[in-house]
Amino acid sequence: MTDLKRSWLASANSAETPFPLNNLPYGVFSSGDGARRMGTAIGDQVLDLTAMEADGLLSFGGTLGAGAWNGFMALGREAWARLRARLTEVLAEGGDQGLSRYLVPLANVVLHMPFNVTEYTDFYAGRHHASNVGTMFRGPENALPPNWLHIPIGYNGRASSVVVSGTDVIRPNGQIKGPNDDLPRFGPSRRFDIELEMGAIVGVPSTGPITVAEAFENIFGYVLLNDWSARDIQAWEYQPLGPFQAKATATTISPWIVTAAALEPFRTATPARETPLLDYLTEPGPMLYDIDLEVTMAPDGQAETVLSRTNYSVMYYSAAQQLAHHTSSGCPMRVGDLLGSGTISGPTKDSRGSLLELSWGGKEPITLTTGQIRSFVEDGDTLGLRGAAKGNGYQIGFGPCVGTLRPARPI
Amino acid sequence: MTDLKRSWLASANSAETPFPLNNLPYGVFSSGDGARRMGTAIGDQVLDLTAMEADGLLSFGGTLGAGAWNGFMALGREAWARLRARLTEVLAEGGDQGLSRYLVPLANVVLHMPFNVTEYTDFYAGRHHASNVGTMFRGPENALPPNWLHIPIGYNGRASSVVVSGTDVIRPNGQIKGPNDDLPRFGPSRRFDIELEMGAIVGVPSTGPITVAEAFENIFGYVLLNDWSARDIQAWEYQPLGPFQAKATATTISPWIVTAAALEPFRTATPARETPLLDYLTEPGPMLYDIDLEVTMAPDGQAETVLSRTNYSVMYYSAAQQLAHHTSSGCPMRVGDLLGSGTISGPTKDSRGSLLELSWGGKEPITLTTGQIRSFVEDGDTLGLRGAAKGNGYQIGFGPCVGTLRPARPI
Numbered sequence: 001m002t003d004l005k006r007s008w009l010a011s012a013n014s015a016e017t018p019f020p021l022n023n024l025p026y027g028v029f030s031s032g033d034g035a036r037r038m039g040t041a042i043g044d045q046v047l048d049l050t051a052m053e054a055d056g057l058l059s060f061g062g063t064l065g066a067g068a069w070n071g072f073m074a075l076g077r078e079a080w081a082r083l084r085a086r087l088t089e090v091l092a093e094g095g096d097q098g099l100s101r102y103l104v105p106l107a108n109v110v111l112h113m114p115f116n117v118t119e120y121t122d123f124y125a126g127r128h129h130a131s132n133v134g135t136m137f138r139g140p141e142n143a144l145p146p147n148w149l150h151i152p153i154g155y156n157g158r159a160s161s162v163v164v165s166g167t168d169v170i171r172p173n174g175q176i177k178g179p180n181d182d183l184p185r186f187g188p189s190r191r192f193d194i195e196l197e198m199g200a201i202v203g204v205p206s207t208g209p210i211t212v213a214e215a216f217e218n219i220f221g222y223v224l225l226n227d228w229s230a231r232d233i234q235a236w237e238y239q240p241l242g243p244f245q246a247k248a249t250a251t252t253i254s255p256w257i258v259t260a261a262a263l264e265p266f267r268t269a270t271p272a273r274e275t276p277l278l279d280y281l282t283e284p285g286p287m288l289y290d291i292d293l294e295v296t297m298a299p300d301g302q303a304e305t306v307l308s309r310t311n312y313s314v315m316y317y318s319a320a321q322q323l324a325h326h327t328s329s330g331c332p333m334r335v336g337d338l339l340g341s342g343t344i345s346g347p348t349k350d351s352r353g354s355l356l357e358l359s360w361g362g363k364e365p366i367t368l369t370t371g372q373i374r375s376f377v378e379d380g381d382t383l384g385l386r387g388a389a390k391g392n393g394y395q396i397g398f399g400p401c402v403g404t405l406r407p408a409r410p411i
Numbered sequence: 412m413t414d415l416k417r418s419w420l421a422s423a424n425s426a427e428t429p430f431p432l433n434n435l436p437y438g439v440f441s442s443g444d445g446a447r448r449m450g451t452a453i454g455d456q457v458l459d460l461t462a463m464e465a466d467g468l469l470s471f472g473g474t475l476g477a478g479a480w481n482g483f484m485a486l487g488r489e490a491w492a493r494l495r496a497r498l499t500e501v502l503a504e505g506g507d508q509g510l511s512r513y514l515v516p517l518a519n520v521v522l523h524m525p526f527n528v529t530e531y532t533d534f535y536a537g538r539h540h541a542s543n544v545g546t547m548f549r550g551p552e553n554a555l556p557p558n559w560l561h562i563p564i565g566y567n568g569r570a571s572s573v574v575v576s577g578t579d580v581i582r583p584n585g586q587i588k589g590p591n592d593d594l595p596r597f598g599p600s601r602r603f604d605i606e607l608e609m610g611a612i613v614g615v616p617s618t619g620p621i622t623v624a625e626a627f628e629n630i631f632g633y634v635l636l637n638d639w640s641a642r643d644i645q646a647w648e649y650q651p652l653g654p655f656q657a658k659a660t661a662t663t664i665s666p667w668i669v670t671a672a673a674l675e676p677f678r679t680a681t682p683a684r685e686t687p688l689l690d691y692l693t694e695p696g697p698m699l700y701d702i703d704l705e706v707t708m709a710p711d712g713q714a715e716t717v718l719s720r721t722n723y724s725v726m727y728y729s730a731a732q733q734l735a736h737h738t739s740s741g742c743p744m745r746v747g748d749l750l751g752s753g754t755i756s757g758p759t760k761d762s763r764g765s766l767l768e769l770s771w772g773g774k775e776p777i778t779l780t781t782g783q784i785r786s787f788v789e790d791g792d793t794l795g796l797r798g799a800a801k802g803n804g805y806q807i808g809f810g811p812c813v814g815t816l817r818p819a820r821p822i
Contacts, residue, residue, distance in 0.1 A: 119530070119570055124652060145650050150595050151586055155652040156567035159530055160743040172740040173620070175562055175689065184561050186689045186739075209584065209820065230740070239556050241535060241566040242653020248742035278586065278597045280822075328597075329583040329641070330820075331659035332571040409620065409741075411691075 002265040004394040006093045009103075011043030018388060018397020019043055024087050025256035025398070026069050026221070029109040036067035036112055041256055041399070042091055045103040052102055058086065069115040069257060070336045073203040073220050080203070080220065084261050111255035111399070114223070115201065117162045118336035120251065121326060122197075122227055123154040125317035125342040127271070132345060132357045149275045152317040152325045154339075157227075158248045162338065164255050165401045171379060171408040172249040174233035188408035189230035191362070192377045195343040196295050196353030196385055198312050199225035199253055200319035202337035208330055213284050215323035218333070222263065222289075222319075224254040224385045224401035225340050231356055231376070251340070254385070254401040262396050266290045266389040268313045270321075280328060287318035291389045291396075293344060295353065297368060300380035305368040307358055310346040312387075317342075379407045413676040415805035417504045420514075422454030429799060429808020430454055435498050436667035436809070437480050437632070440520040447478035447523055452667055452810070453502055456514040463513055469497065480526040480668060481747045484614035484631050491614070491631065495672050522666035522810075525634070526612065528573045529747035531662065532737060533608075533638055534565040536728040536753040538682070543756060543768045560686045563728040563736045565750075568638075569659045573749065575666050576812045582790060582819040583660040585644035599819035600641035602773070603788045606754040607706050607764030607796055609723050610636035610664055611730035613748040619741050624695050626734035629744070633674065633700075633730075635665040635796045635812035636751050642767055642787070662751070665796070665812040673807050677701045677800040679724045681732075691739060698729035702800045702807075704755060706764065708779060711791035716779040718769055721757035723798075728753075790818045 005021040006013050012020050019025065019041040028036050029046055037050040053064040060079060063071035072079065090096040124130060134143030147153065163169075171192055177184035203220025210218065227247060234246030269286040291312040298304035322339055343353040352358045355376050359365050362375035377383060385401040416432040417424050423431050430436065430452040439447050440457055448461040464475040471490060474482035483490065501507040535541060545554030558564065574580075582603055588595035614631025621629065638658060645657030680697040702723040709715035733750055754764040763769045766787050770776050773786035788794060796812040 147586075147588075147595070147647055147650070150588075151648055153648070153652055154655055156569055156655070158567055158742055160745055160748075161741075170619075170741055174740055175558075177558075177561075184558070184689065186691055208581075233740070236558055237562055237564070238651070238653075239558070240649070240653070241564055242649075242651070244565055244567070245736070245740040245742065248737075248740045250741075278595065280597050325656070326659075329585055329644070329656040329659045330572075330581055330661075331569055331656065334571055337571075 001392045003392045005088065007042065007091050008093050008095055008097050009043045009045065009091065011045065015393050017043050018395060018399060020394040021088060021091055022391060022394055023258065023262050023396045024084060025258045025262065027114045027256045028067060028112040030112065031104055031109050038064050038067065038069065040087060041106065044106050046106055046109055047099065048102045048104060058083070068113070074335045076204065077217065080259070080261065084259065111164060113164045114255055114257050115336050117159040117338045118334045120157040120159040120162055120338045120340070121154050122157040122247065122340040123152055123317070123322050123342040125152050125315050125322065126345050126353065127316045128314065128347055129343040129345040129353060129357065132352065136361050150278065152322045154322060154326065155242045157251065157340065161248050162251045162253060165252055165399070165403070167250070167252065167403060168406050169228055169250045169403045170406050172230050172233065172245070173408055173411060174230060174245050175236055176232045177236045184236060186411065189232055191231035192405065193229045193231050193355045194295065194377065194383045195227040195229055196293060196308065196310070197225040197227055197343060198291070198341040199223045200323070200339045201257060202323065202333050203335060205335055206327055206333045209327045210324055212281065212287070212320050212324040216287050216320035218323065219260050219319055221257040221259040223257060224387050224398045226252040226383065226385055226401055226403065227340055228252070250403065252401055252403045254398040256399045258396060258398055263289045263389060265391065266396070270318055271314070271316060281321050281325060283318060283321060287320040288313050288315060289389060291387050294386040296384040296386065297374065298382040299368060299370055299372045299378065302370045304384065305370065307366065308350060308352055310344055310351040310353060312344060314346050315341055315344060377405050379405055381405050412803045414803045416499065418453065418502050419504050419506055419508050420454045420456065420502065422456065426804050428454050429806060429810060431805040432499060432502055433802065433805055434669065434673050434807045435495060436669045436673065438525045438667045439478060439523040441523065442515055442520050449475050449478065449480065451498060452517065455517050457517055457520055458510065459513045459515060469494070479524070485746045487615065488628065491670070491672065495670065522575060524575045525666055525668050526747050528570040528749045529745045531568040531570040531573055531749045531751070532565050533568040533658065533751040534563055534728070534733050534753040536563050536726050536733065537756050537764065538727045539725065539758055540754040540756040540764060540768065543763065547772050561689065563733045565733060565737065566653045568662065568751065572659050573662045573664060576663055576810070576814070578661070578663065578814060579817050580639055580661045580814045581817050583641050583644065583656070584819050584822055585641060585656050586647055587643045588647045595647060597822065600643055602642035603816065604640045604642050604766045605706070605788065605794045606638040606640055607704060607719065607721070608636040608638055608754060609702070609752040610634045611734070611750045612668060613734065613744050614746060616746055617738055617744045620738045621735055623692065623731050623735040627698050627731035629734065630671050630730055632668040632670040634668060635798050635809045637663040637794065637796055637812055637814065638751055639663070661814065663812055663814045665809040667810045669807060669809055674700045674800060676802060677807070681729055682725070682727060692732050692736060694729060694732060698731040699724050699726060700800060702798050705797040707795040707797065708785065709793040710779060710781060710783045710789065713781045715795065716781065718777065719761060719763055721755055721762040721764060723755060725757050726752055726755060788816050790816055792816050
């Protein structure tokens with residue numbers, strides 16, 4: 001358990017802040033003039049790295065003025081380490097308090113997509129989630145697909161639908177056919193759901209197969225990720241080629257990229273293998289992270305209820321294993337590729353990462369602290385994810401990952 | 412049936428050329444200095460549009476110097492019509508023969524990816540293909556999935572794996588588990604296949620649902636598309652979330668974007684509906700095209716065999732219907748999105764668009780004219796697609812769509 005690194009900025013030394021000096025997450029913000037600037041969150045402030053590079057205090061080839069972190073990521077690991085070391089130095093106790101002029105209060109900024117999502121892949125790597133969903137759809141004997149313990153199952157998602165926290169989500173229309181319907185109809189999804197996930201961001205490109213160890217080194221950082229899912233559209237469309245429009249309305253990510261470097265002290269091993277993995281998927285060391293996670297729901301502007309508490313470390317496959325598998329066919333990976341972990345559900349009912357599981361397909365509706373009953377998301381509900389790795393007197397937070405559901409478009 | 416438009420360039424007036432004045436497809440080429448230039452194919456020449464814009468003979472905001480057609484597409488339909496009209500005028504009989512100085516022989520150029528693929532979606536819209544594959548996997552009674560006649564079934568593919576004709580393809584390694592194996596193993600695919608498809612390119616972005624009529628207008632043009640597929644990897648991985656690494660090795664496209672404008676005289680209706688479609692998928696007019704297609708195989712540098720002859724018009728869903736469905740959930744579409752039609756198989760054995768179907772899963776191997784026997788693709792085989800819409804004394808061709816399979820990487 002590592003200790004807090006103290007900063008000359010008092011708000012960064014609080015045990016409550018998500019953004020101590022140990023974190024230094026990367027985001028994109030705007031304030032008065034609306035221009036997109038790149039920054040790092042520190043305490044209750046954001047340090048304007050675009051302005052610092054423009055003034056010659058940082059030198060990363062102009063990538064800090066690009067309004068997205070892709071160009072900086074493409075500089076490679078040496079640049080990643082150099083920027084982190086420099087920021088750690090100047091923001092530490094005894095560092096350069098003259099940099100105060102580059103601080104902007106977080107309360108005064110709008111946060112934007114921190115990077116351009118090149119391609120988006122979603123996985124299905126949570127053992128409990130796969131078992132829960134499988135049980136509901138196929139019964140307890142056939143809960144887990146036969147390939148599941150051998151392959152980090154994944155599918156390609158839709159990069160154009162990834163949005164930053166705070167973006168409203170419009171309830172989708174789609175083809176729906178209930179079990180008792182003769183024919184499908186086109187209308188609003190009535191089983192609109194969320195999925196609690198972590199997103200891993202590829203920072204180093206590859207053109208052929210890479211090992212799990214290489215994959216781990218190629219991941220620049222992580223975000224929280226809510227993969228909104230229309231369960232009724234999914235049920236009718238997904239055979240035989242997988243989910244498509246059910247997952248294409250929106251995927252919300254948190255606005256700060258928490259780097260793999262910041263998460264390094266929190267590395268933890270995947271759970272014990274139930275059956276041995278093939279060599280190309282074997283991990284040379286712990287590659288998951290101990291990150292506490294929560295799902296919240298706030299109905300129509302009212303107080304939030306925490307629906308679920310779990311931890312990223314329950315996942316059966318790490319992002320490094322998923323990325324290595326992703327390249328096994330020779331599939332090229334590019335800077336800015338986003339890999340969703342799959343829904344993170346723990347072993348107990350109150351640690352499930354989707355409403356489908358929490359309400360057991362609607363059979364066991366949830367009562368919110370404000371009194372409302374929910375099986376799926378209703379119009380006006382704000383869904384949120386929270387995440388934090390807990391150190392000794394500090395935490396590595398991700399910032400909010402929220403979205404409010406708005407009514408479907410008229411047909 | 413429309414007539415040949417005659418050009419002052421004699422080679423463009425041949426009934427045999429794929430590139431008469433009626434076509435004017437858009438590509439990216441390089442010659443001596445290696446710089447990527449944008450051009451249109453005319454007869455046996457390519458007209459250097461990058462040089463013409465640099466010299467002030469065309470004015471499209473510098474997009475013709477970008478080395479990819481995305482920027483030009485983003486200018487919108489008025490620009491598309493203006494460039495086509497201008498090229499038709501200056502290359503016609505009585506036009507500007509002084510433009511000869513911008514012609515480069517096609518024989519002397521290397522062709523590159525004509526556009527940057529933003530995202531790639533693959534569909535499954537061939538009635539005969541779906542029935543054939545379904546029969547092999549599930550028996551004739553359950554050949555067609557219950558949603559198939561209602562939904563243009565599609566899944567997200569991998570844009571990073573799309574390559575231009577002429578690019579070698581490396582046989583993928585992957586997880587494979589045969590029906591009699593206890594456990595999966597990791598090794599080279601032994602059932603590596605092709606899929607004959609058309610690719611539609613989105614030229615106008617959209618942020619919410621669009622109609623089929625709007626979708627038709629948003630498609631800039633078409634290419635031939637070979638969706639290389641590892642059937643043994645696919646069989647083990649695809650449940651429950653669809654194909655992933657089986658389809659991520661490579662997808663080959665032809666180098667020339669044949670515009671929707673050039674194909675306009677060849678519009679044809681989709682086949683009669685076997686069951687009515689929901690309103691949002693109904694076509695207001697003919698939106699498929701009458702394009703003759705062929706699949707060829709040339710083993711290890713020897714003479715090619717034509718494996719299959721079919722026509723794009725057999726597809727059950729048009730690209731416009733697929734694009735409209737793609738947006739139904741609110742999924743944003745961007746300039747450069749590529750939509751694969753799905754495998755185009757006709758009703759007869761010699762019109763099937765994949766080796767899986769042609770060799771009926773390996774049970775009925777094919778004998779090539781050179782004597783070799785094939786069930787799937789062998790190392791050294793060159794697979795090719797050809798396509799042409801046939802007018803009165805002319806044809807609209809797509810250029811080659813070929814790739815040679817190279818041995819798998821050592822594990």
